[in-house]
Structures are given as C-alpha cells and as structure tokens.
Amino acid sequence: MKLFRMAAVLAVLAGPAYAQMPNLNLLQEGPGKTPEEKAADAERDKAYKETLKKIPDAKASNDPWGGMRSDPPKQPTPKASTATNAPKKTKAGTAAN
Template sequence: MRILSAVVVAVLFTAPALAQMPHINMLPEDKYKTDDEREQDKANQKAYKDSLSKIPDAKGSSDPWGAVRSDAPKAAAHPAKPKTKTGSAAKAGQ
C-alpha cells in the first residue's frame, strides 16, 4: 500500500510539470527540400537582394523639427560682470 501511494504522489507531482513543457516538434516532417524548392529559394533571395539595391540612400536630415528651430543658439555678446558677496555688480575701479 505504501508503494502504491508513493507512485500516486509521484504521478501527481509530475503532472503539473509536464503541462508546463512546450510542445515543440523536434523532428520536422519536411526537412529535405527538392531541387525545385532550392531553385525557388535562390530566385527569391536574388529578387530580395535586387529590391534592396533599388532603395535610394537617405540624403537629407530626418529631423522633423529642423525647420522650426533657429540656426544656432546665440552666444552672449559680452561676458557677465562679476558680482560681489552682496550680489551687486562690481565696479571697474575696485
């Protein structure tokens, strides 16, 4: 009776684990291609490469806000005057 209950417990523990395993077909049914299929694949690859070579190169900027922005931020015309400890601008003679 102990052996039977141990077997039942083992089966109950393995059932959820088997339900989580992916169902992957490790042996595909059509793993060999015929000569016609190989020629068709080569023709498809050649057509794909030819179509890629027909795509023009991007020449301009792809910045959608380029026309909205100004050319460049303006630099300060003159450097800021140094400030004293009190926060007022320093005079030239001091």
C-alpha cells in the first residue's frame, strides 16, 4: 500500500514537469511530394478558388421587424370626430349596421 501511495505522489508531481518539456520533432522534414501530387494540389486549389467566385453575395437580413426598430416613432394623426363613426349598439350589446 505504501508503494502505491509513492507511485501516485510521483505521478502527480511528474505531470507538471512533463507539460513543460519542449515539443521535439524528430522528423524535421517528411518525404516530399511528387510533381504529380503538386500538380494535383494546384489544380484542386484552382478549382476551389473558381468555386468561391461562383457563390453569390449575401442578401440583406430577412428580419421583418428590422425596419420597425430603426425608424423614429411616427406622430399620431389627429382623428376626426369618433362619435359619428362609432356603430350604434342595441340593448342586447350587439352593433347594428
């Protein structure tokens, strides 16, 4: 049990030291590309750039309330006499036309 505790303590203490070690790349340069692979990459890049040119420009936002927020509040128009335009009510509470 004592050996297990010592191993756990060493593992906890070694973690931060391992994180500070530099990243060593032992393979400085990998194998180079063949001329065929380079030509295929160039063709792929060219096709990608042509495809990007075909994408249409983004449209304006489809926000139905966008104009409502940006406009200043409108002044209410003065109403003519509202008493003449109101429908007459009968005793039952329904409007008579």
